[in-house]
Amino acid sequence: xxxxxxxxQIVAGDIPSRTVYEDDTVFAxxxxxxxxxxxxxxxxxxxxxxxxxxxxxxxxxxxxxLHELVPAVEAAxxxxxxxxxxxxxxxxxxxxxxxxxxxxxxxEDDGGRPIHALVTDRPDLSDDELDDIEDDIVAxxx
Ligand code: AMP
Ligand code: ZN
Numbered sequence: 001x002x003x004x005x006x007x008x009q010i011v012a013g014d015i016p017s018r019t020v021y022e023d024d025t026v027f028a029x030x031x032x033x034x035x036x037x038x039x040x041x042x043x044x045x046x047x048x049x050x051x052x053x054x055x056x057x058x059x060x061x062x063x064x065x066l067h068e069l070v071p072a073v074e075a076a077x078x079x080x081x082x083x084x085x086x087x088x089x090x091x092x093x094x095x096x097x098x099x100x101x102x103x104x105x106x107x108e109d110d111g112g113r114p115i116h117a118l119v120t121d122r123p124d125l126s127d128d129e130l131d132d133i134e135d136d137i138v139a140x141x142x
Contacts, residue, residue: 002047007098011045020073025058026065031102036112038077038105042066049097051088066101079105085115 001008009015010029017029020040031039042065048054054062066084074082083104087094106112125133 002098005047005096005098007041007043007096007100008047011043021065021069023061023065025061028065028069035102036077036079036105036107036110038073038079038103040069040073040103042069042101042103043098048099050094050099051086054099062099062101066103070103073103074105077105079107081106083112083115 010017011027019029021028027045028042031041044058044062085102
């Protein structure tokens with residue numbers, strides 16, 4: 001547990017939450033400032049700042065819980081769709097430094113936008129640049 005982490009304090013029960021799922025590893029609760037009815041956050045109980053810091057087995061359990069909860073959340077609020085996403089790091093808009101997946105129920109004509117609307121100025125990458133990026137990502141996994 002990280003003493004000054006708000007999500008660790010939620011897991012510990014020191015801050016109240018509307019809990020929708022809990023097991024030994026994972027915790028899920030309603031977002032206190034929801035983007036839509038049913039907006040849910042899924043977190044590991046242990047403090048890991050972002051996906052990059054999260055052990056693979058824990059990340060797998062978070063994803064597995066997202067997989068279970070997405071249909072339950074959608075059904076609970078009668079949503080035909082949802083946006084499921086991580087703000088992974090401060091530059092990506094992560095405000096709480098304890099990794100969390102968002103389930104944001106979506107509705108026809110809700111005025112929300114797709115992930116493709118995250119960026120307004122898309123980079124104009126050449127084929128060579130794309131080839132280099134492809135190679136670099138493959139090399140980083142070696
Ligand atoms: P992010 O910007 O991805 O770090 O998202 C953090 C989310 O945590 C926001 O959607 C907040 O509304 C939510 N949040 C912050 N504090 C609480 C809290 N005490 N209980 C529930 N959700 C919270
Ligand atoms: Zn934490």
